[in-house]
Amino acid sequence: MGMVFNIALDGLSYGMVLFMISVGLSVTLGLMRVINLAHGGFALLGGALMHGLTFQLGWPFALALPVSVLSVTLIALPMEYVFFRPLYGKGDLTQVLATIGLTFLMIAFVNWLYGSALLGIPLPPYLRGTVDLGLRTLPVQRVAVIVTGMVVLGALYGLIERTRFGIWLRASVDNRAAAEALGINTRWVFAATFALGAGLAALGGVLGAELMPIEAYYPLRYLVVILAVVAVGGMGSVWGAWFAALGLGLIDTAARYALPDFGTIFFFAALIVVLALRPQGLSGRAYDV
Amino acid sequence: MIRPKLFMALLAGVVLLASGAVAPAGADVIKVGVIAPFSGPFAIWGKQFQDGITVYQAQHGTQVDGQTVEFLYRDSGGPNPDVAKSLAQELLVRERVDYLGGFVFTPNALAVAPLIDQSQTPTVIFNAATSAINARSPFFLRTGFTLWQVSVPMAQWAYDQGLRAVATSVSDYGPGLDAEAAFASAFQARGGVVVDAIRMPLSSTDFAPFMQRIKASGADAVFGFLPAGPPTYAFTKAYNDAGLRAAGIGFLGTGETDETTLDALGDAALGLNTAYHYSAAHPSSVNKAFINALALHDPRAVANMASVGAYDGAHLIYEMVAAAKRDGPGAVAAAKGLAWESPRGPVLIDPETRHITQNVYIRVVDKDATGRLFNREFATIEAQPDHGWNR
Numbered sequence: 001m002g003m004v005f006n007i008a009l010d011g012l013s014y015g016m017v018l019f020m021i022s023v024g025l026s027v028t029l030g031l032m033r034v035i036n037l038a039h040g041g042f043a044l045l046g047g048a049l050m051h052g053l054t055f056q057l058g059w060p061f062a063l064a065l066p067v068s069v070l071s072v073t074l075i076a077l078p079m080e081y082v083f084f085r086p087l088y089g090k091g092d093l094t095q096v097l098a099t100i101g102l103t104f105l106m107i108a109f110v111n112w113l114y115g116s117a118l119l120g121i122p123l124p125p126y127l128r129g130t131v132d133l134g135l136r137t138l139p140v141q142r143v144a145v146i147v148t149g150m151v152v153l154g155a156l157y158g159l160i161e162r163t164r165f166g167i168w169l170r171a172s173v174d175n176r177a178a179a180e181a182l183g184i185n186t187r188w189v190f191a192a193t194f195a196l197g198a199g200l201a202a203l204g205g206v207l208g209a210e211l212m213p214i215e216a217y218y219p220l221r222y223l224v225v226i227l228a229v230v231a232v233g234g235m236g237s238v239w240g241a242w243f244a245a246l247g248l249g250l251i252d253t254a255a256r257y258a259l260p261d262f263g264t265i266f267f268f269a270a271l272i273v274v275l276a277l278r279p280q281g282l283s284g285r286a287y288d289v
Numbered sequence: 290m291i292r293p294k295l296f297m298a299l300l301a302g303v304v305l306l307a308s309g310a311v312a313p314a315g316a317d318v319i320k321v322g323v324i325a326p327f328s329g330p331f332a333i334w335g336k337q338f339q340d341g342i343t344v345y346q347a348q349h350g351t352q353v354d355g356q357t358v359e360f361l362y363r364d365s366g367g368p369n370p371d372v373a374k375s376l377a378q379e380l381l382v383r384e385r386v387d388y389l390g391g392f393v394f395t396p397n398a399l400a401v402a403p404l405i406d407q408s409q410t411p412t413v414i415f416n417a418a419t420s421a422i423n424a425r426s427p428f429f430l431r432t433g434f435t436l437w438q439v440s441v442p443m444a445q446w447a448y449d450q451g452l453r454a455v456a457t458s459v460s461d462y463g464p465g466l467d468a469e470a471a472f473a474s475a476f477q478a479r480g481g482v483v484v485d486a487i488r489m490p491l492s493s494t495d496f497a498p499f500m501q502r503i504k505a506s507g508a509d510a511v512f513g514f515l516p517a518g519p520p521t522y523a524f525t526k527a528y529n530d531a532g533l534r535a536a537g538i539g540f541l542g543t544g545e546t547d548e549t550t551l552d553a554l555g556d557a558a559l560g561l562n563t564a565y566h567y568s569a570a571h572p573s574s575v576n577k578a579f580i581n582a583l584a585l586h587d588p589r590a591v592a593n594m595a596s597v598g599a600y601d602g603a604h605l606i607y608e609m610v611a612a613a614k615r616d617g618p619g620a621v622a623a624a625k626g627l628a629w630e631s632p633r634g635p636v637l638i639d640p641e642t643r644h645i646t647q648n649v650y651i652r653v654v655d656k657d658a659t660g661r662l663f664n665r666e667f668a669t670i671e672a673q674p675d676h677g678w679n680r
């Protein structure tokens with residue numbers, strides 16, 4: 001009984017971390033059909049900025065977090081204009097090569113700035129302790145990640161399904177020409193969505209840093225995990241990404257409790273099974289470029 | 290038409306010229322090839338090695354008995370035996386190096402064994418920490434450490450502190466299994482019990498499940514080993530977050546609190562116990578001189594086991610050059626039994642294993658006057674050999 005409870009709790013909190021670091025890619029890859037392998041790079045930039053502000057300059061965490069996330073969002077706008085706009089509608093291989101190249105540039109930049117050491121982000125006292133749940137304790141930081149994850153999930157759902165911007169975005173993606181004919185500024189919609197994805201990456205990078213610490217090679221180290229969540233979840237579905245992250249988190253955690261020697265086999269077995277049965281992912285609409 | 294005699298004379302002239310041009314340049318420069326990662330995720334190792342060597346040369350000059358010692362650096366990237374082997378080949382054949390050094394990863398070191406046997410080139414390993422390496426070639430020497438060397442004293446010290454039940458939790462790869470075997474054998478030899486032996490997948494990022502298992506196992510302490518970097522960071526965080534520290538379960542480690550990751554660990558690292566051969570805070574005049582010279586060379590540089598491994602490696606090479614110049618077998622013979630005072634304390638090259646015999650210190654992470662974290666040595670287990678040699 002205790003073990004089932006432990007697995008559920010740790011699986012949930014690990015799954016939420018997975019969701020936080022991959023939801024941004026689900027937005028850009030799924031909605032805009034850009035295979036953005038540089039997603040982890042934006043998480044790295046956010047984390048490195050956070051490290052600079054809190055660890056080196058001594059800013060309070062609560063101030064540095066929005067500043068870092070907003071900065072990455074703003075940095076993403078000119079990058080979208082220069083690097084990504086020419087990629088929309090191009091072949092998969094072109095997008096993969098261009099974005100992996102951009103990832104290398106980001107890695108080299110952080111490496112040049114800070115070297116390849118771990119970039120610690122000191123937690124403020126109010127995130128440091130643990131919460132007693134009766135049967136066991138849970139770090140406050142994890143609770144914060146779970147709460148933030150739920151807020152992000154709700155906000156994204158509301159934004160995409162319930163606002164005018166969401167309508168514009170879905171229209172622009174489904175039929176760009178028709179959307180433009182109706183007076184929607186699709187360039188602006190794409191740029192804003194891309195920046196949103198980058199900002200989510202930065203937020204996820206910082207909040208997930210307790211498990212996946214920020215260092216120069218972060219974008220490549222966790223690329224497979226991020227892509228796995230998005231692929232299982234199905235392109236373009238925030239709910240799908242959430243289900244996938246929780247499911248994979250639970251499976252991985254259960255394997256760690258019960259059969260640690262078998263490593264991450266179960267994680268990838270689940271990935272294979274889902275993609276074999278549902279190539280479009282759990283919530284998949286057909287992926288037509 | 291060229292007559293045979295003239296042709297022979299021309300040929301002889303060319304050969305003379307060629308050898309004449311090469312000989313003076315080669316006579317007083319002894320080249321040392323250093324193979325280490327200088328790019329990629331492990332680039333920090335190459336930098337630490339280079340820092341150590343540069344500091345040694347700044348303190349002791351670049352000349353040994355009129356011979357200039359020149360270090361050539363080659364980038365091996367990560368664990369990549371094929372690249373390491375071809376770099377060694379290039380250094381031996383084209384650059385004609387007389388000594389090799391470096392090596393972070395065991396497979397890279399093992400890959401060059403047949404080459405250095407053939408060329409009889411003394412090769413000083415600064416880090417690669419598997420006991421088996423030195424048995425593969427009589428030309429291997431090592432100034433780093435082995436997992437057996439630090440894990441055995443850790444187990445004995447833990448038993449002496451009254452700990453009787455320990456859970457081991459290691460990353461599931463070669464060095465991790467070495468650490469697990471070393472700790473378990475020494476701890477059980479004294480009468481302790483290993484209540485759980487967990488092997489964690491190398492790609493693990495969330496260590497909370499393992500911590501819950503350790504908590505449930507009834508252990509007094511956990512002995513952990515993971516590759517330095519993100520895994521050690523997340524592991525020590527999880528140790529605190531899962532409440533093991535609060536529950537009084539001790540932490541026994543080796544390199545988890547390395548100086549290059551300590552700042553990032555932050556206050557979560559305070560009070561962690563480790564057994565290791567070098568702390569940047571080792572109280573000795575030799576270490577102080579090393580630290581000062583390093584700060585002079587690069588104010589941002591950090592002294593750790595890698596930089597001191599390379600520093601001592603450079604010293605060993607200088608001693609071998611002084612004793613035997615280019616004579617490989619003679620140099621190795623001269624190195625055997627060589628003793629000196631290193632920044633880490635008194636050391637000796639064991640004549641049988643060609644591995645460095647050194648003190649192992651039991652440390653605890655503490656805060657200095659300026660609020661920076663450091664490894665405070667509080668117990669010394671003297672002159673530890675490589676306990677894994679005969680396994």
